[in-house]
Amino acid sequence: MCEACPAVDAESHTDVLIVGAGPSGLMAAYWMARYGIRARIVDKRPTKVFTGHADGLRMRTLELFDSMGIQHRVDHEAQSAVDVNFWVPGEKGQLMRQGPITPGQAHHSPFHHMLLSQARIEDFILDSIREHSDIEVERGVIAESFHYDETPGEDPNAYPITVQLRRILDDPQEKGQGSQASHSTKPSGFDQSNVPPEDHNNLAEQNQKAHVPNETVRAKYIIGCDGAHSWTRGQLNIPFEGESTEHVWGVIDTIPITDFPDIRRLCTVTSPHGTILVIPREKQLVRLYVPVQIMDEENGRFDRSKITPEAIKARVQAILAPYKFDYQILDWWTAYQIGRRIAPSFSRWNRAFIAGDAVHTHSPKVGLGMNMSMQDGFNIGWKVALVVSGAADPCILQTYHEERHRLAELLLEFDKLWAGMFTQENKPAARGAQGKTESMMQVVEQFQDFADGIKAFYGESPLVCKQSGGVNLTTCNLIPGERVPPVKLRMQAEGNNVWTTRLFESNGQFKLVVLAGDVREVAQKQRLETLSAFLSRSEPPNSSLLTRYSSIRGRSKSLVDVLTVHSAPWPDTEFFHFPEALRPLDPVFGWSYGKIWCDDSCSWDRDCDGRAYEKWGVDRKRGAVFIVRPDQYIGWVGEFEDIEKATKYFDGFLKTSKGE
Amino acid sequence: MCEACPAVDAESHTDVLIVGAGPSGLMAAYWMARYGIRARIVDKRPTKVFTGHADGLRMRTLELFDSMGIQHRVDHEAQSAVDVNFWVPGEKGQLMRQGPITPGQAHHSPFHHMLLSQARIEDFILDSIREHSDIEVERGVIAESFHYDETPGEDPNAYPITVQLRRILDDPQEKGQGSQASHSTKPSGFDQSNVPPEDHNNLAEQNQKAHVPNETVRAKYIIGCDGAHSWTRGQLNIPFEGESTEHVWGVIDTIPITDFPDIRRLCTVTSPHGTILVIPREKQLVRLYVPVQIMDEENGRFDRSKITPEAIKARVQAILAPYKFDYQILDWWTAYQIGRRIAPSFSRWNRAFIAGDAVHTHSPKVGLGMNMSMQDGFNIGWKVALVVSGAADPCILQTYHEERHRLAELLLEFDKLWAGMFTQENKPAARGAQGKTESMMQVVEQFQDFADGIKAFYGESPLVCKQSGGVNLTTCNLIPGERVPPVKLRMQAEGNNVWTTRLFESNGQFKLVVLAGDVREVAQKQRLETLSAFLSRSEPPNSSLLTRYSSIRGRSKSLVDVLTVHSAPWPDTEFFHFPEALRPLDPVFGWSYGKIWCDDSCSWDRDCDGRAYEKWGVDRKRGAVFIVRPDQYIGWVGEFEDIEKATKYFDGFLKTSKGE
Structure with a gap:
């Protein structure tokens, strides 16, 4: 239930507080809507995203979308990408296509790998939430303090979680940022878009000064879906184990002008200058993942200011040569340094849960991050809703960590091998073209059942009885x-x-x-x-x-x-x-x-x-x-x-x- | 382009004025949106329809919806009905199923016969119009006077049509009716819903008294999609040839409680008490077409006041016996007297056109009326838009009558044979159960290519060159x-x-x-x-x-x-x-x-x-x-x-x- 915005410092109660309205937070909120739970979902960003961010949809996610009644909308707008191609240097160094290869999994589902802007995917989930409830995402709201009272234990009537919320929407600076973020396909849009998620944390500090009333929310459960730099995770004192790598990548969403034959097909292109990943998208867009760290070889450091769309484009041109590459329309771009991290625990006290990027980060190149995050939110959402509704025992909440943590480990394993393929030496002499393709194929095949979601590996628990009879x-x-x-x-x-x-x-x-x-x-x-x-x-x-x-x-x-x-x-x-x-x-x-x-x-x-x-x-x-x-x-x-x-x-x- | 509501009597110009925002008017407006034409669309009803009315969608209509980008929404919500069953009295008089029969046409299209409330279909077309233009339907607006100036002939810059529009939205009586029409599945909704379309004409007269400013609109073209009692047709002095029959039918949309086995299958049920048509619909609704004229045998006259949902239900119970039939939820109902009429001409001066029910009326039992009307609007819409845009010669406008009039004739021919099947004597002895089914099947098969839209029979014209080469x-x-x-x-x-x-x-x-x-x-x-x-x-x-x-x-x-x-x-x-x-x-x-x-x-x-x-x-x-x-x-x-x-x-x- 969406409660009115308080004019002065106020205290309110909600059964479930979801922090973060990205894909995983929205999936959790979907369940609150379906079970009719009193829940709130807040996000510090003043607006939803409109361009860029994640775009890969695996078949299992699409199956879940179908069960939610939104798959027909995805199918109508998204780009399909069933086959995969691998371009590698031939004997004389020229680029050669190996493929197309159709994964065997293409026959295991009514749906196939699709690509669509995260913005549209969020729209569809939001529409479904609205169809079933009055829950609305409260944007421009920052969670600022957290307190947990251990006294009540599993008392279903207790509100042991206290969180202070601050609205930042009224801050002029924030408002400006919001309007910049309005939908635009013009290249001028990227100035705002390439603010990496972590920089948004600064906004909270900046807005401490503004005279905006606070709200104290008391909740039975909290679900933190607030990204790689999760505030919730910090409050729960859950570490984020792993490390950043030296590899820096650029991502550009453009409408390319190129004679490269497979620009509209999912493929990798390996040259002595590096390996790029080509992802065809809706509305003639193409996303490219481009290694850019080599540019900084001189001083060995990653200098973000040096990474510009032009620098990324130059690298694409070098890798795709002799094919030409350029663009007039740049829809979005960003640069990121791969961090591969995992939270050792996804919950505390059976009352607080973290999901999505808050518990696992990795390179985006496996086209799996948003899928895993949504499935995290989907997994914890119905369990919390069912317990809050009074229908189920809180014991089922423990299965969230048990079921999803193992998959996060697999995700990082997959990412390590796959992303490694893009950063290792790519000289044609090194392994031979065929060898490169084969090893990429091997990695894909090794993890395909997991990646597509055909296997979930959920173990024995109150919710999974492995002893089948007869x-x-x-x-x-x-x-x-x-x-x-x-x-x-x-x-x-x-x-x-x-x-x-x-x-x-x-x-x-x-x-x-x-x-x-x-x-x-x-x-x-x-x-x-x-x-x-x-x-x-x-x-x-x-x-x-x-x-x-x-x-x-x-x-x-x-x-x-x-x-x-x-x-x-x-x-x-x-x-x-x-x-x-x-x-x-x-x-x-x-x-x-x-x-x-x-x-x-x-x-x-x-x-x-x-x-x-x-x-x-x-x-x-x-x-x-x-x-x-x-x-x-x-x-x-x-x-x-x-x-x-x-x-x-x-x-x-x-x-x-x-x-x- | 939607123009602002004038506060005082005003004169304005528009390239195309569409009178009537039902399915055919909306299809015409779709083309105005796609070609970027300055057009207005007005409807005398203060709100759109929410329940009842037409519901049958033939495969050709669905193909057109796919070309418009809305078929995925229909497919998500509508009820499929591919097979047909015929229930007839067996040798001992008991009802027997003959079928299911799958029409051969089921393999000729990616789409099959579907059923969905007209209200949703209109929603989808409206959304598409909004996606491509600023055109909005102006509701509660009555066209009151018409003048045509023959002087300019085909001058593309002339506005030879003058129409006076009166807004009735501000009238309290109208407002009341509008709010009653808000979506409701409660039986109380039917009081409003069963006002037959023709009674709406009275509203214009009632509102003459209200002090609402008039607007004089000058237009290059007018398209009248204003129903069986078309005001536009009257202004154009085009007769409506044909006659009313003595047959009176009741229609009820209910969620039935029955043990009749095929209540969720498209079927006809023939008993000595008459023949009903069963149409399964979305959201557990079922529509029944029920003959009710026999109730008035005493005085030989059709007394509308005697037709109530209860009377219709009683007739259904008699026909379905020994199966039981009842309902708690009545979504909509109406009664109508079959009129089978056709306009001899669908246009005048190559400037004014009429479409849909304004040019052909018949019994709704062939599930084809809305399809024909939408295809009328689709046919005239792009032609007018193309001429107004300056891209095409007005000669193409003549093809509208040529292409659609022949089909309207076929429609009435089909309806005469098909509706006749429901009103002829149904004693088991008359022709035998098998004979009844066979003759129904024959009629269906004879007209199927036409009805499904697999054949359009459009003749030679500037737009159709029949001489293929080689x-x-x-x-x-x-x-x-x-x-x-x-x-x-x-x-x-x-x-x-x-x-x-x-x-x-x-x-x-x-x-x-x-x-x-x-x-x-x-x-x-x-x-x-x-x-x-x-x-x-x-x-x-x-x-x-x-x-x-x-x-x-x-x-x-x-x-x-x-x-x-x-x-x-x-x-x-x-x-x-x-x-x-x-x-x-x-x-x-x-x-x-x-x-x-x-x-x-x-x-x-x-x-x-x-x-x-x-x-x-x-x-x-x-x-x-x-x-x-x-x-x-x-x-x-x-x-x-x-x-x-x-x-x-x-x-x-x-x-x-x-x-x-």
Whole structure:
């Protein structure tokens, strides 16, 4: 809930305070909106970003966007980049293309690697937050002091966190900066844009002088998504381990004028002058990552003042030669020194959490940073929201660090190898063109499952039960702790198709997915009836999985949504043939047509191929049951007869509804 | 350009005045926005519609939406309905499903029949208009008097049309109605919603009394999209020929509570009590078309006061029995008497045009009315805009009536047969269940190409040259006067795919599409070079097809955009191997990467199958050339060597740029 701006020093309460409204903070705020949580999100920047910053979107992120209902907008505006090319010096030193190479993962998702300005991505998430709540980002607000009261422990009614907020919007200097940041594709825009994020910290000090009223906010939980120089991380006394490297890079977003053949294709170009990364973007833009540190060889120091768009351009021209390169339109540019750092802990007291760049920084060249940050925010967001709502035990909050820290380590490992490829010696004689490409390919392939998000590696926890039941599930591809391999299903009642990424909407509910098998067979139908009877039994009180747990107030009647996917041919089945517990009647909204699905092909949609059970590694006759967490990861898998274990899974962290 | 609301009686000038901001008026306004035309669009309703009205979207409409850049939004929100079912009484009188039947046309387009509230469709077009212009719909504005001055004839600088506008927004009574119309899914909303469109005419009279300043608008062109009771049609003295029938229908949009199995499937249900049409919609809504005239058998008259939602519900219950039917949520309802009328002429003086319901009314049951109306507006919009911009001769305006009147006739023919199916005797004994279904199917199939828009039947005119050149094009499926069969192509420079429906964007330009054939072959490459040389030759002045015609001021450099689609394998070809005239260099935006396309398959997208030449019926080696009009219909087809005929085609109606 967005509270009014106080005219004088004021104290207020909020359940969740999110510091930082970049991609990870917005993803966390998305969950507050979906669960109807009283939350605030503040950002010290007076405006959102309009150009530049991150741009790479991996397939897993796009799957999550689909579950949030915004992927169609990304797809409409973003640039696709499925294939990769590698340009290396040939025997006579001339640049040669090696590729295109299509990653095998291109077939594992309905979505492919895309590129789009961070500004637009933030717009889409913001629109979704507004659609579901009154939460608005409060910009030009700096968090200044932090106090944590350990006394109340896990008391759900306590507000142990105290933060002082200062608004800087009224400061004339700040206002000027805000208006400069308005959207512009003219080169004059870059003066403002190339202020590195860390310099914004100075703004807080400058504004101490201004007579702006403070606000004291008391919160139950805080989520710090405030970037590499995170204020929150500092307040929590969490170190940021690692180091800066000597490598300095320039980044330019331009509309290039060049005869280089692959300027509109994702590629690397290696020459004796260094390696650049070429990233085609929306609206004819191209981003280039360019090594510039060699310019400072004379004194061995990194002098930022020497790095200009012109200097970056000159380096691009040297590397791309004999191809020509120039531009008239410069949309954004920046320079950065690679720092590779990680926070050893992502949380404190189970009350304060940090996410995104605040817990991991690295070179941006793997096109993964924004994805990891958004997935951090996505991971912690629903857990905090669920606990605040009173539906879940705070024990689930510990899984945030457990799940995301290991991935941050992998990220840095990947970055170290990949970024190294760009800075090592690139003489053609060194390894040979083919060798260079091969080693780059090897690194990409080694980390691809992780990078694309096909594997999450989430370990055993209250939210992930790794012990799947039954001998019939030994070849199952539904793996607790991993995502659901996307498939397209037909709705039984309508015959229309939808990808599971959209079907399993990120609406806050757990999905109990009943793979009903071939319901034409009497024995299987009987197994399904037995399972349904278990799901809907009404005594003893609260024993039904469907009514046992709290509802999400004002959002959904049950925290556990049951979806059925059968494997009989679609024309041979009817919605009303399924047990009523699987397709309940609502007195106002009628029968739940959206709950019965079919794994059958469809003549007018090639993506709907009737191979869901096959892709999921589940027996078409016997079926199985699995649980999808609110963030689209699998929590548990079992046979029909293991259904009591599903109750056990939920009982591990969900509070029962006390018969309400 | 939207002009400020005058405080006193005022006179103003606009190039185009559009009366009526429903679907057809908005489509016409879309073109004003895209061409940058000074235009105004007024509507007598104080607010836009929020519920009810039309909802059927045929595939051709969706293809046009894709060319406008809004189809992704429709696709995200709308309900699909590809299959059709027919329920008829079986031998024992019980209802039996016959189907589902998948129309063959389902494979002819990337899009399928969809259903979505007219309110949302209007939103999407409005957003697009705003994206490209400052044009805003002026609501609560009634056109009251009309004068046409025949003196200036075709003088492009004259404003021969004078219309008096009166604003009714300030009237308290109107205000009340406006606020009632705010979005609500509560049943109470229907009191307002079921005011039939014609009753709105009374509002004008009521508001004569109010002291609201009038405005006199002088316009070059007027487009009347003001519905069945069109004021514009009346001013033009164009009759509305046809008649009302005795058949009265009720329409209800509800969230049904029913055990009828196909309530979420497009179907007809025939019983001795009549035939209803079931239309599944977005957000769990279902629309039902229900015959209600039988209730008034006693006095043989249609008494509107007797038609209530309850009466309609009772009839549905009778027809669906023994299935149960009820609802708690009624989103909208109305009742109407079928009138089947057509205007014998769609225009006067080549200055005034009428479109949509103003020129054809019929029963809504074919799900085609809004589609036809939007396509009317789409057809007249770009033609008027192009003439007003000074780029084209007014002769093209005559093609509006020629192209659309024949289709309106077909529409009424279709409706007569189809609606008749719902009102004829439905006793099981009459023809037998199978016979009923067969005759319904026959009508659907007979008109399907027309209804879905796969065939437009546009005849020979300055804009459609039916004489295609060369013996190699006898089997060509690119037929002047018809749409381009949609295919997915790969962009040569990027390798990414796009449907031609999106590629041929409705941006105001004509597309000259060069099907370059297999450019690996020397002879074919030579033919292409010769063609390109013709396209780019610079003397005598203005002889190049690329620079010969006016630009669209502030929108695009050339009125004719050249796109190349070759048939060589994508990996064996390079963007820079094509003649420069086909991929020109812009000093600011660089090379035109988006102009060279390839008909090749792609491993990660099944829709991109490398069969464009095959589907278009064009020889893969020799290729062809064709012209796509701004509204996505084919204007001319020929061989490379016929290219002078393309110039002749354009010279027939485009003005040359006088070397500007």
